[in-house]
């Protein structure tokens with residue numbers, strides 16, 4: 001699905017390289033063990049710069065969302081813009097796909113699984129329900 005494409009920076013390049021390889025990557029602090037996202041060179045919990053990239057398991061739960069009925073062109077269908085929490089702990093803004101964008105299909109706490117959408121040169125991590133809705 002076409003849509004806005006990201007502009008990688010040195011801090012985020014490993015994230016986009018991971019996505020292109022079908023991996024959802026987050027950073028982990030080796031001093032305190034915190035996983036975090038978005039990419040930063042210092043741990044947001046303890047301030048250490050001893051941080052490494054990890055491949056996340058890709059499972060998440062739905063924390064909050066809005067149904068955007070006016071997405072950026074050329075996307076015309078309503079889009080679910082969601083805040084999800086990875087099982088490793090970090091929260092990220094993303095899209096939920098593969099489900100009709102209706103509140104009945106999007107209970108908070110819904111179990112999600114990462115998938116990737118190709119937009120131009122980039123693979124964008126998005127999430128889809130891990131179990132089919134009733």
Ligand SMILES: [Zn+2]
Nearest residue numbers: 029032043046
């Ligand atoms: Zn830390």
